[in-house]
Amino acid sequence: MMETIMELQDVWKIYRMGEVEVPALKGISVKIKKGDFVAIIGASGSGKSTMMNLIGCLDIPSRGNIYLKSQDISSLGESDLASFRGRTIGFIFQQYNLIQSMSAFENVMLPLEFLEYNDQKAATRTREILTLVGLGDKMHHRPTQLSGGQQQRVSIARSLVSDPEIILADEPTGALDSVTGREVLDMLRRLWEEQGKTIIMVTHDLNLAKYAHTRIELKDGEILKISENNEVNKK
Amino acid sequence: MKLKKCSKHAFNMVLHSKLRSWLTITGIVIGVAAVIAIVSIGDGMQQTLNAQLNTLGGDIVTISPGAERGGGMFGMRGGGGGGGSSGPQATTKEIVLGRSDLQALKGLSDIALIDTNIRGSVNISYFGKTGKVSVTGVDQKVWSQITTSTIQTGRTLDSADQNVIVIGGNLASSYFDQPIGINKMVTINSAAFRVVGILDDQTTSVYMPIQMAYQVIPDKTTDIYDTLVVKIKDQNQLDASISNIQDKLMISRHVTQNKMDFSVTSRKEMQQARAATMNSMSTFLLAIAAVSLIVGSIGIANTMFTSVLEKTKEIGIMKAIGARNQDILLIFLFNAAFIGLVGGILGIILGTMLSGFMPALMGGLPMARGTAIVTLNSITMALSVSVSVGILAGIIPAYQASKLKPVDALRYE
């Protein structure tokens, strides 16, 4: 019943360090269904971030194909890929990756500026989304004037502002304490349940992986196991 | 991203940049200041020069004793017979212009009029106040036809005049507490003179019949002249006339070309010398401008490279959230252009101040009396130069930034 939003076909990523070749991903094949909540788990160095970068179209595979919404991403030019990425995928990073010289409002509005929204629409949408993540009263604060949890919420708002179908989160709670970490995960979960977003989250923390419906376990660049957690279902 | 947004982000980048990057615009500032100074001083001098060329006097030739002084570079004349040291002759006889020279010139068909001048410094008193001014004794029969000065009030000198003078505008209006009017009496080295005319100029000069000048200026000998001022018949034959005058005087003074003990200069030559000086000064300033602009552009390029490096992570973030290569390229190009623009504006301010000072700095030189004029033209030019320099310097760093791979940029710390 669920359609595939992203597919990896025999994807390899080989890093070249001088003479040495380091294969970070070795023939990964996986389908991600639209509206799923996926956790990619594995030990450090197992290739999670590499896979994340490929899924997020930030990098290209050494071998194999990646299809995003049936579109072969290697067939797109750099500019088209950038726009496609901006419209389809929202990123949440472990280190928030906010631009320090910009206010929360400006940070969140930035993706809309790249997509050439008109100013009025962009501002309204930005205000709306910041209010949604509970920062309606802190819109004009700089990142340095916000706590870690608040910064991650700005980053979540930024990932949502252009209403993308996929949210990619790389260790989204890695820099937060357990209470704020849980708040962030609850927020992701609500996005999944209420807005039907496809959530792909990278984590090494098995406790966090319990929130996800599908688990992809990586080991040394290969998929060890794909399992579904049927206790986690949309209400 | 729309152009307007790119420039907004670039402008914010400039606002948030560090002091260090501001220092690198110094080169642009100096370059633009030099451009402004060249153009405005050039414009100012050109106007003065044109004004001079348009006044009468293109047919006036001045003969002075003593060897030629380096082509009259700054139009400076030796005041009196101070030529004893010039030339290799071992003679002790003072080099002067005298009656025989006058006679020789009178035989030349090129010449329309000859005015004989002596010059000296005298004490002048008026209503109990005393000052020191320069007096020129002139042949009152021809002076009015040779001088380029014009009379403001009163009359010029005429042949029957004895104890009368014509004075400069400033001497009349502001030199003494009380202005000197027509028919007022002044005392010059204890002889009384009546003012018959006031010149339309800003000088403190005094003109009187040469016979009277021999009496009031100390150490002057009758029939020895400081200069002979000649009006030639045909202005178009100026060069030919000058060489005729030189030939005639060389014969009458028994000197050869190499040992010429007098100089013949025309107003036109002086003006050309001024123009040449102006040109060489413009070239000098242009060189400063070019060097500064090159240094400035290297400075901007350097700032930009550093800035791209510092912002690598931000570039990665922007690319991850949808920035295309061209967006990044434009943001950094605008950034460079803004740096150039800021440098340009500061340069214009500095250049305007500089070109205000310049005439004062060169005040001692008659050629520098030009007023500097800062025109809208030169401002537009300076700004387009500085912005272009900024963009040129920014191209490579901006291109480099736009080509960064998102993964690599994001990993950068």
Ligand SMILES: Nc1ncnc2c1ncn2[C@@H]1O[C@H](COP(=O)(O)OP(=O)(O)O)[C@@H](O)[C@H]1O
């Ligand atoms: N840019 C790179 N150059 C070389 N090797 C890399 C690079 N990125 C990752 N690797 C290597 O690839 C493997 C997988 O790394 P990564 O995807 O970061 O794992 P994880 O995110 O699961 O910790 C590791 O052995 C790592 O050293």
Ligand SMILES: [Mg+2]
């Ligand atoms: Mg990782």
